[in-house]
Amino acid sequence: MAVESHAYLAAETGAAAAAGSAVLSNAWLLIALPLAGAAILLLGGKRTDSWGHLLATALPVASFAWAVLILFDLLGRAGDARSVAVPVYEWISVGSLSIGADLLVDPLSISFVLLITFVGSLIHIYSIGYMAEDPGRRRFFAYLNLFVAAMLVLVLADNFVLLFLGWEGVGLASYLLIGFWQYKPSAATAAKKAFIINRVGDMGLLVAIMIMFSALGAVSFSGVFEAVPGAGDGVLLAVGLCLLLGACGKSAQLPLQAWLLDAMEGPTPVSALIHAATMVTAGVYLIVRSGPIFEGAPAAQTTVAVVGAATMIAGGIIASAKDDIKKSLAGSTMSQIGMMVLAVGLGPVGYVAAIAHLITHGFFKAGLFLGAGSVMHAMNDGVDMRRYGGLARVMPITFATFGLGYLAIIGVPLLSGWWTKESIISAAFGVGGTQGMLLGSAVVAGAGLTAFYMSRMFFMTFLGEKRWDEGVHPHESPLSMTAPMVLLSVGSVALGAFLVFGDRFANFLAPTIGAHPHHFDLAHAFTAPYGLAALGVLVVGVVLAWVVYLRKPVARTAPRGNFVTVAASRELYGNEINEGLFMRPGQVLTKALVAIETHVVDGIVNGIGTSVRDASRGLGRAQTGFARSYALTMLFGAVVVAATLVVRL
Amino acid sequence: MDPMNYIVLATLLFAIGAAGVLLRRNAIIVFMCVELMLNACNLAFVAFARMHGDIEGQVIAFFVMVVAAAEVVVGLAIIMQIFRTRRSASLDDASLLKH
Numbered sequence: 001m002a003v004e005s006h007a008y009l010a011a012e013t014g015a016a017a018a019a020g021s022a023v024l025s026n027a028w029l030l031i032a033l034p035l036a037g038a039a040i041l042l043l044g045g046k047r048t049d050s051w052g053h054l055l056a057t058a059l060p061v062a063s064f065a066w067a068v069l070i071l072f073d074l075l076g077r078a079g080d081a082r083s084v085a086v087p088v089y090e091w092i093s094v095g096s097l098s099i100g101a102d103l104l105v106d107p108l109s110i111s112f113v114l115l116i117t118f119v120g121s122l123i124h125i126y127s128i129g130y131m132a133e134d135p136g137r138r139r140f141f142a143y144l145n146l147f148v149a150a151m152l153v154l155v156l157a158d159n160f161v162l163l164f165l166g167w168e169g170v171g172l173a174s175y176l177l178i179g180f181w182q183y184k185p186s187a188a189t190a191a192k193k194a195f196i197i198n199r200v201g202d203m204g205l206l207v208a209i210m211i212m213f214s215a216l217g218a219v220s221f222s223g224v225f226e227a228v229p230g231a232g233d234g235v236l237l238a239v240g241l242c243l244l245l246g247a248c249g250k251s252a253q254l255p256l257q258a259w260l261l262d263a264m265e266g267p268t269p270v271s272a273l274i275h276a277a278t279m280v281t282a283g284v285y286l287i288v289r290s291g292p293i294f295e296g297a298p299a300a301q302t303t304v305a306v307v308g309a310a311t312m313i314a315g316g317i318i319a320s321a322k323d324d325i326k327k328s329l330a331g332s333t334m335s336q337i338g339m340m341v342l343a344v345g346l347g348p349v350g351y352v353a354a355i356a357h358l359i360t361h362g363f364f365k366a367g368l369f370l371g372a373g374s375v376m377h378a379m380n381d382g383v384d385m386r387r388y389g390g391l392a393r394v395m396p397i398t399f400a401t402f403g404l405g406y407l408a409i410i411g412v413p414l415l416s417g418w419w420t421k422e423s424i425i426s427a428a429f430g431v432g433g434t435q436g437m438l439l440g441s442a443v444v445a446g447a448g449l450t451a452f453y454m455s456r457m458f459f460m461t462f463l464g465e466k467r468w469d470e471g472v473h474p475h476e477s478p479l480s481m482t483a484p485m486v487l488l489s490v491g492s493v494a495l496g497a498f499l500v501f502g503d504r505f506a507n508f509l510a511p512t513i514g515a516h517p518h519h520f521d522l523a524h525a526f527t528a529p530y531g532l533a534a535l536g537v538l539v540v541g542v543v544l545a546w547v548v549y550l551r552k553p554v555a556r557t558a559p560r561g562n563f564v565t566v567a568a569s570r571e572l573y574g575n576e577i578n579e580g581l582f583m584r585p586g587q588v589l590t591k592a593l594v595a596i597e598t599h600v601v602d603g604i605v606n607g608i609g610t611s612v613r614d615a616s617r618g619l620g621r622a623q624t625g626f627a628r629s630y631a632l633t634m635l636f637g638a639v640v641v642a643a644t645l646v647v648r649l
Numbered sequence: 650m651d652p653m654n655y656i657v658l659a660t661l662l663f664a665i666g667a668a669g670v671l672l673r674r675n676a677i678i679v680f681m682c683v684e685l686m687l688n689a690c691n692l693a694f695v696a697f698a699r700m701h702g703d704i705e706g707q708v709i710a711f712f713v714m715v716v717a718a719a720e721v722v723v724g725l726a727i728i729m730q731i732f733r734t735r736r737s738a739s740l741d742d743a744s745l746l747k748h
Contacts, residue, residue, distance in 0.1 A: 625747025627740045628679075631670050 023069045027086045027103050030066055030113060031156065033059040035149035041142035049138050053131075056141035057124040060148050064117035071110055082107055082511050085158060092161070099219060104158030108512040111355065111505075112155040112285060115362050116278050120148045122484035123273040126370055129480035130269055130377065140180060140267065147173035151278055155285060159220035160209045163286070167205060167250065170279045171198045177274060178266040190262035197259040201249015205286075208242035211235065225292040236293055240300025243290050244307065251283030251337050253311045258574040260334055261318070264326040268373030271326055276333045276369050277362035284340045284358055288351050291513055295347060302435075305345025309442040312338030314572055316449030320456065321568030323558055324383045325372045328457050329365070332409070332450065336361050339446055342439060343424045346431055351513045352506040353423035360416040360496045364405040367488035371402030374481055375461060378474035385457060386556050390466040394474045399462050401485040406458045408492035410451040411538055413526070416496030421447055422525045422534065423500055429530050444533050451541025459550040467556050655696035662689035676728045676738045680721075687717045 037059040041052045048055070074082045083106040091101040103109075124144060131137045150169025157163040179191025213219050215235045216227035228236065247253065252260035263275050274280070287294060287304060294301045312335050319331030340358050343350035376383060378395060392399040408417040425447070429440035468474070476482070499505035500520050525531045560566070567573060662685055669682030691710040698706025732738050 623747050625744025627743065628671055628674075635667060635671070 021073050023066070023073045024084050024105060025086060027066075027070060027105050027156070028088050030063050030070075030117070031149050031152045033063045033066075034145040034152070037145035038142045038149060041138050041145065046138075052138045053128055053141045056145050057121070057128060059145060060117055060121040060124055063148070063152070064114070064121050067110065067113045067117050070105060071114065074105070074107065074110060079507070080511050097213070097219075099159055099161045101162055102158045103156040104221065105156065106512045107509045108285075108288065108355070109155050111359065111509070113152060115359050116148060116151050116155070119277045119362055119366050119488070120144075120151075120273055122487055123269045123277075123366065123370070126272075126373070126481050126484040127267075127269040129478045130373055131267065134267075136180065140177075143173055143176045143180070144269075144273070147177065147274060147279070151282075154282055158222075160205075160212060160224070161219050163289075164202075164205060164209060167246070167282065168202065170274070170282065171195065171202065171250070174198070174263070174274050174279055177270040178263045180266055180270065184265070186262075187265040190259075190265040194259040194263050197256050198249045201246045201256050204242045204245025204249065206246075208239050208246065211239050211242065215239075221289065224290075228292045228296045231296065233297065236297035237300050240290075240294050240297040241303065243286060243293065244300060244304055247283030247286050247304075247341070248307065249283075250286075251280050251341065252334050253283065253307050253338060253341055254314060257311060257314070257334055258571070258578055261322075261327045261330045261571055264324070264330050268326065268369060268376060271330070272366045272369030272373070275330065277366040280333060280337055281340070281358045281362065284337065284344060284354055287341070287344045288355060288513060291348065291351065294344075301345055301347060303345075305342050305435075305439055308338045308341030308343070308345055309439060309446075310338070311335070312342060312442065312446040313449070314338075316446055316453060317568045318571050319453040320449060321561075321565050323385050323569075325375065325385050325388075325457060325461065326369070326383055328385070328453060329368055329372060332368075332453060333365060335446060335450065336365065336409070339421070339424060339443060342443065343427060346427055346439070348514050349430060350424065350427045352509055353420065353427045355509065356496070356499045356505050357417075357420035357424055359499065360408070360420045360492070363488050363491035363495055364408040364417060367401055367405040367485055367492055368409065370481070370485045370488065371398050371405065374398040374477040374485065375402075375474075377477055377481070379468070379472055382469065382472070385460040386554060386558060387467055387469050387472075388461045389464045389468070389554065390462070391474055392462040395462075395476050397476055397482045398485065401482070401489040402462070403458065404489040405492045406454050408496070410454050410541070411447055411534065413535070414497065416492050416494065419496030419500040419520075422531065423520055425530050425534055426520070426525070426528070440530060444530065444537055447534055448537030448541045451538045452545050455542045455545030456549050459545060460554055464550055465553060467554065652696050652700045656693060659689045659693040659696065662686075662692065674739045674741055676731070676740050676743075679740060680724055680728065684717060684721070687713055 037056045041048050041056055044052070074084075083104065086103040086105055088101045088103060090098065092099040124141070127140065127144065131140050134140065147170060150166050150173055152166070154163055154166030154170060157166055175191050175195040178194050179188050181187045182191070209219055212224050216224050216231055216239075218224050218227055245256075248256045260275060260280065264271050266275070294304065315331045315334030315336075315338055317331075319328045319335060322328040322331055336357070340354040340361070343354035343357065374395065375388065375391060375398060378391070378398075379388065382388075404415075408415040411418040411421045421443075425440060425443050428443050429436050431439065501522070503520055506520075526535075558569075561569070570576070666682045666684075666686030666689060669685065670679050673679050673682065691713050694706040694710045694713070696706075698704065698710075728738060731743055735742060
């Protein structure tokens with residue numbers, strides 16, 4: 001079955017998709033290495049305390065090395081032979097349902113594997129310094145390894161069921177790591193919130209898989225996509241919307257966005273790896289991977305774009321008002337992922353732009369989070385940017401790396417973010433018509449918001465006068481923390497040009513997601529109206545932030561602000577909406593169900609018991625203890641029986 | 650031979666026995682009344698056996714006698730024990746199992 005199911009891919013790519021080389025046929029090692037790390041650290045207990053974190057760091061590095069070998073193996077093949085199915089073993093076989101735990105190594109999945117293992121390795125290294133003093137260090141590294149393994153399962157799966165396994169695995173790792181400091185009630189609550197909201201999205205994905213199995217008769221990527229042309233519009237729309245719901249949960253898109261800001265309760269490396277660079281982008285991966293379904297359901301595709309646009313703007317507004325540096329960055333993550341979701345909602349033309357932005361975003365956002373962690377480390381774990389200021393001089397390396405990440409994310413020309421954001425903007429306007437104008441303008445507006453909130457964060461943290469609390473003595477972080485930041489900032493600067501210039505990444509991905517007609521034109525990006533507009537909003541955003549947050553001194557406590565800032569700092573009332581629409585009615589419902597349970601269900605059961613007891617008490621009175629009355633009863637009975645017999649006969 | 654005479658006699662003996670069981674308190678008397686009822690039945694069996702000219706009724710009468718003998722052994726033993734512990738043979742006093 002597993003081999004057959006890839007016949008479509010092979011037919012599509014025009015070449016036999018056999019594993020061949022030892023590097024590829026052992027692709028399962030990518031997942032097995034970090035999984036083994038998690039198992040050793042969790043099962044080995046205290047014996048691994050002294051060296052566990054080093055092992056846990058070495059294993060993702062090994063995975064990354066293996067992924068590089070696979071990449072070179074793929075590059076050595078013809079473009080259309082780069083989708084390789086790697087059967088591992090048959091997982092579930094029941095009747096007509098056969099699901100293999102098989103991996104699909106193709107340009108799309110290997111791009112994600114490289115991002116996950118590279119950024120993951122750097123963040124493991126960073127954590128050696130960041131978590132040096134934490135008593136739970138071993139557990140932390142075990143969870144991080146578990147996350148890396150689950151995330152690799154997610155992106156390497158060749159069917160939706162195995163993808164779902166990875167999907168749940170990253171959800172579990174996310175839950176464990178958000179609540180890592182579980183003795184803090186806020187962290188425990190945030191973990192539960194993330195878990196529950198993700199569960200809503202996961203149900204969407206699960207229902208999508210069920211519909212696929214019942215209506216399309218397959219759950220493997222190739223089998224499903226093969227069945228798409230013959231499927232009804234309604235089925236495709238339902239599957240598309242359910243997949244979108246799943247993506248919304250994992251990628252913190254409206255309306256399931258509320259967990260991401262609270263997820264910042266976790267240690268900062270976790271925020272960088274899971275809640276900025278990798279896990280939250282799984283929704284984008286899911287939609288791109290399910291591309292043929294969305295192309296068969298234009299209404300679902302439009303919904304994707306609208307959800308992305310709304311989240312992009314909402315996230316930008318929230319990020320502009322938060323004084324907590326991590327929450328502001330989380331709002332920014334929401335906004336950037338919204339931009340990617342918008343791009344994938346454009347159809348195949350936006351896929352490459354979205355994935356390219358996802359990868360560069362993984363670099364600069366992870367770098368920014370690690371920078372924020374470095375700053376927090378220096379400021380006694382304070383997160384309020386109103387108590388920062390003037391850190392550029394005391395933390396030069398953090399300042400430089402954070403600065404490069406900042407310039408990249410706001411889209412300063414020729415840095416990574418500019419290339420990929422420009423690709424999205426041109427793809428959005430390239431759709432044409434009213435839709436293209438609206439979506440393109442939305443992305444430009446989102447880019448302007450990005451410039452504003454990131455400049456605000458940068459100015460409040462590193463520039464201006466010192467507003468430190470008493471007893472805070474900032475210092476630069478150790479080498480194990482600064483080295484990953486430096487490497488990520490290199491990516492923030494150069495990766496965009498490497499991927500986008502000459503359509504290198506588009507050509508690489510073409511065998512998987514189809515060659516698309518969009519071509520990135522460097523000169524056009526500066527001269528076309530949309531390019532100029534993007535540069536214009538960039539300047540406006542930075543200048544506005546300069547006027548408000550650098551020219552005038554920043555207040556140490558937040559001013560009341562007008563209703564817009566109040567709404568933004570309360571996350572646009574997302575929590576209040578959830579509370580009013582779901583939590584309180586849910587509580588009423590559960591209370592009503594409890595009442596029905598106690599009064600109706602228990603009432604019936606207890607009533608039967610009580611009536612039997614009362615009846616037996618009543619009948620017990622017949623036991624008088626007089627043997628003669630029993631004898632009379634017996635005689636009476638015998639007479640009745642005899643009389644009946646006599647009359648009947 | 651008129652079987653009706655025997656049946657009337659058996660009925661009378663049975664009624665006397667039943668009345669004794671229902672009305673008397675002394676366990677020994679009640680016991681004797683039970684025997685009286687059994688023997689009324691035996692009389693009826695034997696009478697019918699004679700009337701029909703076969704042996705089955707007589708066989709059953711023997712069975713009843715054997716069972717009655719066994720019952721007397723057990724019953725008298727129980728009455729003896731009750732009398733020893735309570736110094737009374739009244740049936741109405743033995744009412745520990747009442748509700």
